[in-house]
Amino acid sequence: MDDDPRVARLRGGRVGGEQGGVVSGKPAPANLAPPVADSLSGGAVGGTTGAEAAGVVRIASVAMLFLLPAMALVATLAPAAYWLAGVYSIDGGPIGENFVELADGPPREGYGWFGWLVGAPATLAWLMALYRLRKVFVTIRRDAFIDRAAAIDLRAFSGFAALAVALDIATSGARRWALGEHDAAFHTHINVNTEHFTLAFLAGVLYVVSHALAEGDRYRIETESYL
Numbered sequence: 001m002d003d004d005p006r007v008a009r010l011r012g013g014r015v016g017g018e019q020g021g022v023v024s025g026k027p028a029p030a031n032l033a034p035p036v037a038d039s040l041s042g043g044a045v046g047g048t049t050g051a052e053a054a055g056v057v058r059i060a061s062v063a064m065l066f067l068l069p070a071m072a073l074v075a076t077l078a079p080a081a082y083w084l085a086g087v088y089s090i091d092g093g094p095i096g097e098n099f100v101e102l103a104d105g106p107p108r109e110g111y112g113w114f115g116w117l118v119g120a121p122a123t124l125a126w127l128m129a130l131y132r133l134r135k136v137f138v139t140i141r142r143d144a145f146i147d148r149a150a151a152i153d154l155r156a157f158s159g160f161a162a163l164a165v166a167l168d169i170a171t172s173g174a175r176r177w178a179l180g181e182h183d184a185a186f187h188t189h190i191n192v193n194t195e196h197f198t199l200a201f202l203a204g205v206l207y208v209v210s211h212a213l214a215e216g217d218r219y220r221i222e223t224e225s226y227l
Helices: 005-020 029-041 050-083 112-143 148-170 172-178 194-226
Strands: none
Touching (some): 148 172
């Protein structure tokens, strides 16, 4: 029986299948797990191991967790300081005059509350965008990768950021009127600048990226369950 060529072929196919990582059409975890685990953890890319890359990502995430609340604070206080308190520049002392300049001049007298209320929707949308972006970095700091929930938060950030841009453009005429610039046709009061285009473009890119990240996380889960 041992010399039967059919038995030899069966024995060779079984051994070859085990060495290739597959036995009877099923995966062999002992052979497949290490390379897949390396690819999931990032592996060594450009001399950087997955652990080192994850450490750098976590450090950057911690920095963003401090930066984003500071940005939210500025986005809240700056409009209030200008429209409600009439502060349009801050003297830097030895650094120089007008160290921080919010506008060219104070708002129109008696219309500060109007200007602040008109700009409040765009400010609120931007604060919501920063909140959802902060949730993304909380996930990255904890897990060092973006899962499906974080991808949804990133998508929400792009949506709120685009909404903030749209509201800021739509209310720019009313805010300029509150500034006292009300002696021209309405269409000349609409303000669209490069910051609007930049933020809108970034929101669109991140919206597409969020879908790719969500799909990548789905593949990751399928791969881990397969192993």
